[in-house]
Amino acid sequence: MLELSPADWQAIEVTLRLCFYTTLILLIIATPIAWWLSSGQSAARVAVQAIVALPLVLPPTVLGFYMLIVLGPRGVIGGTLESFGLHHLAFTFEGILIASVLYSMPFAVQPLAEAFGNLGRRPVEVASSLGAGLIDRFITVILPLTKGGFVVAATLTFAHTLGEFGVILMLGGSIPGETRVLSVLIYDHAEAMNYESAHRLSLMLLIFAFFTLFVVYSLTRRFKVAKI
Amino acid sequence: MTLAIKARLKRSDFELDVDIELPLNGVTSLFGRSGCGKTTLLRIMAGLEKVRDAEVRFGNQIWQHGRHFVPLHQRQIGIVFQEHSLLPHLSVRGNLLYGYKRTPESLRRLHLGEVTDMLGITGLLDRPTDRLSGGQRQRVSVGRALLASPQLLLLDEPLSALDTQNKREIMPFLSRLTAESGVPIVMVTHSPDEVERLADRVVFMEDGRITSHESLQKTLTRPDSPLFADEGAVCVLEGSVQPGPNDGLTRFGNEHIQFLIQTGLAPQGKPMRLRIHSNDVAIARYPVEEVSVMNQLPVTIEQIVAFRPGRVLVAGKLRDGQTLTAEITEHSCRKLGLENGQHVHALIKSVALLE
Numbered sequence: 001m002l003e004l005s006p007a008d009w010q011a012i013e014v015t016l017r018l019c020f021y022t023t024l025i026l027l028i029i030a031t032p033i034a035w036w037l038s039s040g041q042s043a044a045r046v047a048v049q050a051i052v053a054l055p056l057v058l059p060p061t062v063l064g065f066y067m068l069i070v071l072g073p074r075g076v077i078g079g080t081l082e083s084f085g086l087h088h089l090a091f092t093f094e095g096i097l098i099a100s101v102l103y104s105m106p107f108a109v110q111p112l113a114e115a116f117g118n119l120g121r122r123p124v125e126v127a128s129s130l131g132a133g134l135i136d137r138f139i140t141v142i143l144p145l146t147k148g149g150f151v152v153a154a155t156l157t158f159a160h161t162l163g164e165f166g167v168i169l170m171l172g173g174s175i176p177g178e179t180r181v182l183s184v185l186i187y188d189h190a191e192a193m194n195y196e197s198a199h200r201l202s203l204m205l206l207i208f209a210f211f212t213l214f215v216v217y218s219l220t221r222r223f224k225v226a227k228i
Numbered sequence: 229m230t231l232a233i234k235a236r237l238k239r240s241d242f243e244l245d246v247d248i249e250l251p252l253n254g255v256t257s258l259f260g261r262s263g264c265g266k267t268t269l270l271r272i273m274a275g276l277e278k279v280r281d282a283e284v285r286f287g288n289q290i291w292q293h294g295r296h297f298v299p300l301h302q303r304q305i306g307i308v309f310q311e312h313s314l315l316p317h318l319s320v321r322g323n324l325l326y327g328y329k330r331t332p333e334s335l336r337r338l339h340l341g342e343v344t345d346m347l348g349i350t351g352l353l354d355r356p357t358d359r360l361s362g363g364q365r366q367r368v369s370v371g372r373a374l375l376a377s378p379q380l381l382l383l384d385e386p387l388s389a390l391d392t393q394n395k396r397e398i399m400p401f402l403s404r405l406t407a408e409s410g411v412p413i414v415m416v417t418h419s420p421d422e423v424e425r426l427a428d429r430v431v432f433m434e435d436g437r438i439t440s441h442e443s444l445q446k447t448l449t450r451p452d453s454p455l456f457a458d459e460g461a462v463c464v465l466e467g468s469v470q471p472g473p474n475d476g477l478t479r480f481g482n483e484h485i486q487f488l489i490q491t492g493l494a495p496q497g498k499p500m501r502l503r504i505h506s507n508d509v510a511i512a513r514y515p516v517e518e519v520s521v522m523n524q525l526p527v528t529i530e531q532i533v534a535f536r537p538g539r540v541l542v543a544g545k546l547r548d549g550q551t552l553t554a555e556i557t558e559h560s561c562r563k564l565g566l567e568n569g570q571h572v573h574a575l576i577k578s579v580a581l582l583e
Contacts, residue, residue, distance in 0.1 A: 122313055125276055128300040129307040130327030130376050137301075140326075144317045 008201060010177050011185040014093070018181060019161045022100040026108040026157050027150065029101070034112035039121065053110075055103045064170025067099045071171065096172040096179050100161050107156040115149025116142075152219055159212040162205065229253075231380065231412070235272050235282035237436075244268055244279075244436040252287065252380070252412040254428035259417060259454065265436040266416045270382050273414065274307060275300040286380065304335075306373030306381040306411070311389035313369050314357040320368050321353045327376025337377045346408070347371045347401050363394035367401055374409060383415040387422060400583045402426060407499055420455040424464050424503055425582045430455070449543045449551055451535045461506035461541055463553045464582075469496045477522075480581060484548035488522045491581050501582040509554035510575040511542060513564055523576040527552055529568055532561065542566060544574060552576075 004012075033052065037045050055063060071078045071089035078088030089095035123145060127137045143150070165183040172179030174188055182201055189198035229252040237244040244265045250256050258266040271277035273284060275291060275298065284292040291298045306327075314323050324340060344350040347367045352360065360368065366386055373381060386402070387395050406413055406426050417423060423430055423444065430447050432439045432454050439454075440447075447453045448463050456462070470486065472479040478489045480502055487502060494500070515524065527544030530551070535541040540561050542554045552574055566572065 122309065123315055125300070126307070126309070126313050126315065127326070128276075129274065129305055130372065131301050131304070131330035132326075133301050136330075141315060145315075 004200070005197070007176060008185065008197065011180050011182050011201075014177060014179070015162060015181040015183075018093070018097060018100055019158045021097055022104055022161045023108075023154050023157045025097075025101050026104060027154060030105065030108035030112055030153065034109045035116050037109065038113045038116040049113075053106045056106050060103065060164070060166025061170055063103060064099065064167040067095070067102070067167065067171045071095050071098065090171060091173050091175060091179060093172075093178050096168050096181075099167045099171050100164060103164060103167050104157045104160045107160045108153045111149050111152040111156065112146070115146040115152075119145055148219055148222065152216055155212055155216050155219070159209060159216075163209065229287040230285075231273065231287075231414070232285040233269065233273060233283070235269070235279045235284075237268070237277075237279045237282075242268075242436060246436075246438050248431065248438055248441060250414070250431070250441075251429075255406045255413045255415060255426050257415050257417055257423045257427035257430045258433060259420075259423055259430050260433035261418060264433040266418075266433050267384055268436075269433070270384055270414065270416050273380075274305055274382055275303055304376070304379045306376055306378030308366065308369050308373055308381070308383045308386045310385045311362070312365075314360075314365055314372075316357055318357070319353070320349065320355050320357060320360070323357065323368055324353075324372050324375055327372055331376050335377050338374055340375065343371045343374050346404065361394060362390045363397040366390065366394075366398055370401070370405060374405070374411075378411055381409070381411045381413045383413060385416050385418070387419070388417075399425065403500075403583070420457075420459060420462075423455060424462060425501060445551060449531060449541075449553060451533050451541045459505075461535065461553055461555050463504050463506060463551060465502045465504070465546070465550050465552070466499060467502065468499050469494045471496060478581070480579075482548055485525055485546050485550075487525075487576070487579055489579055489581055490522075494581060494583065503580045503582055504552065504576055505578070506541060506553045506555035508577040508579075509552065510577070511544075511554050511556055511560070511564065511566065512573045512575060515573050516575060519575070521575045521577055523579065525552070525574050525576070527572060527574045529566060529570045529572060531568065532566060534558075544572065 033048070037049055068090055069075050073079060073082055073088040073090070075088070078090060082088050089098065119142070123141050124137055127141045132140060163183065164181070165187070168179060168181055168184055169187070174180045174184045180188070182205060186198050186201050186205075189195070189201070230249045231252055232249040234247045235244060242263075242265070246265070246269055258269060260266050268277055272279055272282055275284070278297065282292055286303070289298070290296060291303060315326065318326065324343070328336065328340065344353065347370060349364065349367050349371060352364060352368070357365065357368070370386070387398065390398065403425060415422070415426065427444050429441070429443045431441045444464060447455060448461075451461070467481040467485070470479040470481060476490070478491050478494055480487045480489055480500070510521075525546060527546055529542060529544050531543040533541050535555055538558055539555055540558055542556060542561070544552050544554070546552055554574055
């Protein structure tokens with residue numbers, strides 16, 4: 001059952017690397033966004049909330065298409081990089097990493113915003129009045145009181161990145177060791193009528209996804225944080 | 229040294245327009261109905277509400293002016309909130325020491341032992357915060373604020389979430405705090421009782437504006453004082469429990485005046501307040517003998533003003549300079565021929581020692 005080919009192992013390595021960096025980057029970016037979203041009711045917040053949630057409803061191909069245009073050799077970002085003598089980002093690991101970050105953003109922002117909303121502003125105001133600065137407050141008050149939200153955000157982001165397919169196929173193609181992640185490899189296997197390999201990897205992902213969701217939902221019950 | 233605040237704020241359902249300078253000593257009470265803007269004013273002082281173009285100056289420190297804004301954690305302000313402000317992931321000790329640890333050693337004026345003794349929370353140190361009563365929680369948050377050695381203490385209706393029992397329990401600690409801490413205090417409240425017990429001066433607010441700012445003594449002689457709206461006129465006298473024979477009565481006052489009070493044991497020498505409802509004070513032209521009233525003091529009439537229909541409020545100066553007010557009928561006032569400067573006798577039917 002677990003006789004994986006070197007190509008399978010390579011895809012697993014790329015996938016895990018992508019999931020790990022996406023989760024790390026998103027936790028850093030999503031924290032201030034979620035804090036800002038949960039700290040008021042302005043129209044600007046509603047707009048940002050909608051933008052963050054876009055990947056939930058858009059076909060991944062739409063996001064992938066735009067990313068290809070922006071990050072590609074003639075795109076705003078890809079073109080600029082080229083003019084500095086660097087390589088554009090289409091069909092690269094960095095490219096699909098950026099796309100993953102955008103694509104999984106709602107799965108990091110929403111649980112955090114929910115956790116911050118439940119926390120309220122009082123504990124932070126208390127900590128400020130006792131002399132704690134911004135970073136100090138985050139580490140000694142916000143983090144310990146919303147750790148459930150962080151665990152859920154990290155797990156969901158990781159799991160959702162694992163399940164990415166359309167965006168990566170559009171933007172990254174299927175370059176072994178660079179952009180060929182598990183979901184893409186499964187597609188390749190199935191295309192090549194290599195059903196046995198596709199089946200192995202699919203079952204692995206299925207079990208992993210179930211396990212992850214099981215953990216997330218038991219955590220959300222325990223910490224009373226957002227449900228997706 | 230003063231605390232000066234100038235702020236204008238306009239929201240769809242609320243407007244605030246204040247310009248005030250408060251002396252930095254004793255207890256200043258911000259008094260008004262809920263929604264009058266008193267808590268917002270407090271939050272502007274703290275820097276929790278960043279109102280554009282507001283100006284906040286504390287002594288010679290500029291806290292807010294133009295684009296200059298000192299964040300709360302650099303203002304050295306202690307805040308006691310209405311309720312549930314203990315950090316739930318820390319024990320009582322962890323909460324108490326949170327600010328203490330962040331205060332530079334050279335600025336620390338109080339230490340854990342002194343504060344826990346003063347607030348009676350020494351036995352609670354290792355408890356989780358969810359196993360405290362409401363009164364205990366508020367005492368811990370007062371202690372926590374004090375241990376950060378603040379230069380200003382803000383109390384935002386610290387008693388409003390407590391039931392009567394808990395209120396009674398924490399009140400003596402608060403009066404001790406206001407008397408002994410030496411830190412200027414600004415306290416938001418809508419309870420006349422709290423003002424009478426704790427405040428030295430009152431800022432009255434209504435619909436986002438300051439309607440008056442005066443000493444407690446001054447407002448207690450004003451027949452239209454908002455403090456009297458619900459429970460009628462009262463006066464507050466300061467003094468302390470004096471030594472006396474062991475006859476079951478407590479003697480309160482100072483070298484010039486003395487009240488006899490039937491009350492439980494009260495500590496001698498500590499400054500305390502006595503509250504008298506003006507309704508319970510009668511006036512006689514001459515000393516009355518053979519009367520059940522225990523307290524009879526000579527006063528000099530300073531002011532006679534109309535109060536409610538058919539009644540007047542007579543303010544008289546006691547021998548020690550404090551003011552006692554009596555609410556009597558216009559009829560009696562005429563019959564006795566009362567006028568300013570007259571020496572009369574006040575008969576006080578009941579008094580309450582505020583602990």
